[in-house]
Amino acid sequence: MRLVILGGPGAGKSTQAQQLCTSLKIPVIDTGETLRRAIAASKSETSVLSDLGRQVEPYVMAGELVPDPIMIQLIRDRLLQTDVTTGWLLDGYPRTAFQAEELDFLLEDLGQQLSWAIFLEVSNPVLLNRSLARSRVDDQPDIIQRRIELFHERTVPILEYYEHRDRLLRVPGDQLPENVTQAVLPKLH
Ligand code: AMP
DSSP: OEEEEEOOTTSSHHHHHHHHHHHHTOOEEEHHHHHHHHHHHHHHOOSHHHHHHHHHHHHHHHTOOOOHHHHHHHHHHHHTSGGGSSOEEEESOOOSHHHHHHHHHHHHHHTOOOOEEEEEEOOHHHHHHHHHTSOOTTOOHHHHHHHHHHIIIIIHHHHHHHHHTTOEEEEEOSSOHHHHHHHHGGGOO
């Protein structure tokens, strides 16, 4: 099973990613978490990870999107690793139409196919309140607003891309996490 999970900041992507990956026994690849780890590493060590951290920090801390070439390379390297040959769930990727197309090209190269893109539908006020309730470094009020704005501008167009390919599952995300998971699981085939 190869899945993508889409939704605004605070839509519940990471919570659902964890639940679904446990049920389906597939690894989760969380780009936001990878970038935050790289930024943390850049404060204390010298490694490939800390180089990445230095490169992406200005974007992540401002709530802006990291440039596509950096993200595409990151995902290419990750999907070539041996622990993800039989399946995965991408949390936070793709974020732009260009990334979605590049993901398809990459999968074609690897002889793989995306099973589903799951979209967690949540209203803007709920996205804002849920993000404010977290305490991540990039969850400051003005940064959250920018991330919500970018979600509508850059990520929502991807829905059409997957809908057109009959790969999109829309799920109301404004309900208890366990109900969201139960709504998704039977649809994955
Ligand atoms: P997330 O934890 O998924 O909300 O991501 C946190 C931050 O990481 C975002 O606000 C972006 O700055 C960056 N980021 C994560 N994934 C991507 C991506 N696919 N493309 C561009 N930037 C990303």
